[in-house]
Amino acid sequence: MLNIVLFGPPGSGKGTQSEKIIEKYKLIHISTGDLLREQVAAQSELGLKAKEIMDRGELVSDNIVIGMIRSKLEEHQDGPGFIFDGFPRTVEQARELRKALTDYDEHVGVMISLEVPREELVKRLLKRGEECGRSDDRLDTINNRIDVYNQQTMPVTYYYDKMRKHASVDGIGSINEIFERIVEVIDKKK
């Protein structure tokens, strides 16, 4: 199995690049943001709770997110591998992912972090807000999401650094240029 963590601040291109990675490597896509938005759309109890948190730009609790991941892993345990998009977002989530994959004798092969400066992130997310109307793509929420990323999510890079699994990729350029950089990293690890 090839298991990839695609990491980076909000607006760094994780969702965009995941689609291209899945097409090339035929991996199962697990985006915790998409899973949470599905719950919001279904107006489930979890979704109603999550919407409030997401609209503030905060992180949904580790327990909820880890539960969602575990059930996806179980569903696709015989698949070709996973791309984790927007997960883990805390060191606790990274530890739990390691445990969950170990239960299937699996591990993360590489963690790729997309590097994009703050002003570009804000620009991209405001544009998406105008085009797609996502309720968390408003200036105040965007700024909070980036602050939360810097405080709570960045430490995840040190976790994978220690295991020599962290690779940084420049996230500025055309979508195809960035994809080529990612492919180079993945093909070296395969």
Ligand code: B4P
């Ligand atoms: P996510 O769905 O992960 O949303 P995101 O961080 O905004 O990243 P996304 O993947 O959507 O954007 P992308 O960079 O592709 O999370 C949403 C919320 O869910 C979180 O704030 C949190 O509350 C909650 N959540 C999710 N996972 C969680 C977890 N594990 N723990 C706790 N809470 C969790 O793209 C952004 C835009 O940039 C797009 O419009 C795209 O077209 C554009 N773009 C991409 N590449 C570009 C390029 N090269 N040039 C120009 N524009 C580009």
